[in-house]
Amino acid sequence: MELTDLVCEKCIVPDLKGESKSDILREMMNSLAKNETGIDAEAALSAIMEREALGSTGVGEQVAIPHAKIADIEDISVLIGVKKDGIDFDSADGKPVKVFFMLVSPEKQMNMHLKTLARISKLVKMTDFKDRVTAESSTPERIYAILKEEESRLG
Secondary structure, eight states: OOGGGTOOGGGEESSOOOSSHHHHHHHHHHHHHHHSTTOOHHHHHHHHHHHHHHSOOEEETTEEOOEEEETTOSSOEEEEEEEEEEEOOOOTTSOOEEEEEEEEEETTOHHHHHHHHHHHHHHHHHSSHHHHHHHSOOOHHHHHHHHHHHHHHHO
8 A cells, every 4th residue: 555546646735824733634624625525524624623632643753643534435535734834733742743644534444544544654754755845845746756755665
């Protein structure tokens, strides 16, 4: 399973505008729902917020992976967002988050949901993806190209 199979260039936001955790999550979900058919933005955002209430998905090292399982969708969708100056996201290490991976999965695809979370974690821990997307001049096309390059290193 490759993240490049789950992320399209339309689902990359290189310059998130939100100034709070809830603003960022809403902005990302609205973009995801706009570009992926069958996602009810309000219902999906509610599921994401319920998951955040259990504990922040700010995993540390300037990365957050907000995610939820949703009943009424058919396929896994991933959106990548970047906020170069970072934002407080209640991260495990207390540092601002700059790179976001929003993941929504059908409830019936728990195994793929977990595999996708693991793939994202491996990407941010074992490659230069995070550093490259926050340092380089970024467009959705460039971020997708970086994703493809860095993911190829994972094998």
